[in-house]
Amino acid sequence: MSEPIRILLADDEPLIRSGLAAILSLEEDLAVVGEAGDGAEVWTQVRKLEPDVVMMDVRMPRMDGIEATAQLVANTGRLNRAPRILILTTFESDDYVYDALKAGADGFLLKRARPDELVRTVRAVAAGESIVFPAKLRELVADRQDSRQPGQPDLVATAGLSSRESEVLQHLAHGRNNQEIAQQMFLGVETVKSHIGSILAKLGVRDRTQAVIAAYESGFIRPGK
Template identity: 55%
Template sequence: MPDEIPGGGPARPIRVVLADDEHLVRTALRAILGAEPDLEVVGEARTGAEAVSVIRQTRPDIVLMDVRMPEIDGIRATEQVLATMDDPPRVVVVTTFENDSYVYDALRAGASGFLLKRAGADELVQAVRLVARSDSLLFPAAVRALAAEHAGARDARNAASELRARLSEREAEVLSLMAAGLSNAEIARELTLGAATVKTHVAGALAKLGVRNRTQAVIAAYESGFVSPR
């Protein structure tokens, strides 16, 4: 993610790639993001295959990825990028319908969150900044609702016990709070821990679950039954 300039200067802009088959959508997104001094659009793509190529060339921090595109869709493009790059960007799926099964599949594939196409300019900008920080879920209520909606479709088979056995007691507590949508700062206040300690527990939980980000961890918590949809 954005690094500080050597010597203690300000962080460089968050680098963003736009992947959408509609030219007008890309133009609107570029105009909104380009007006912000801390955001920089470094590439565009109109197909999933083109998105993979542009992402590899430009190495952005964030990708705004349409789910349905020609050649390969946003889900496959996300999978390819995350599987083949050493330091992949964080992917935000841009979609028309928040309960679309494509969105859930993209989140399971490793996307960090999703954004509705009808979102306002301020919401878009803040979403990019939030995902770049990666210390909380993007639109936690919507992610939890989507995970809960699909959780019953998976066969857990004692998965909750197996998941809990992988984690320390503190990591399990942190995962439960992540699933509730709390940020690192909120988890620190809830558990009376330092921010650095919470960050360590989050990283430990993600590593032990074999997931890339908080969103995948929350999905794993719901699918296993570790967290109840109710």
């Protein structure tokens, strides 16, 4: 049997941490290896415990989940292995969710999610999937569409994407996975992965979520289209 997915819980509410730990500990392939009661504790705990996934509350005292996420992403090179970051939030319209995704989080989950949904999401994030429903991401970006300052560089327009890469980015923005993109474009899955890797490199972003945010923010994809 493979090693279980190692999880760090970061939330300022002990009751929330206890509830999450109780749910996750029921699964043989999941292991809660530590907890942090504040965002300021996350970096130390990550370096010490080397979790695969950090479940990060967005609103915490001293250092919130956004700043803690940015700190982890900025210091990825100092870690033996960089954890995936799953943001926990009470409200799906929370402005902080968008800021956390921009900071480098791999997805978000509502605290009222069912236990089975929680478990599936943790597994998906650990496997490298970005957990953001396309419709919700479009809504979050639409709320911030006017925040780009005049003259601010258009990340996608200046990235030099090929026509194939542009098409793949459109599919990513609509929430399609590698297999679905391959079928739509009549390509092999490995070819799609190669295109995605090139897109991330050219945009200078960490993962698919960041690429999709860039696509919407730049106007390359417009909410509602």
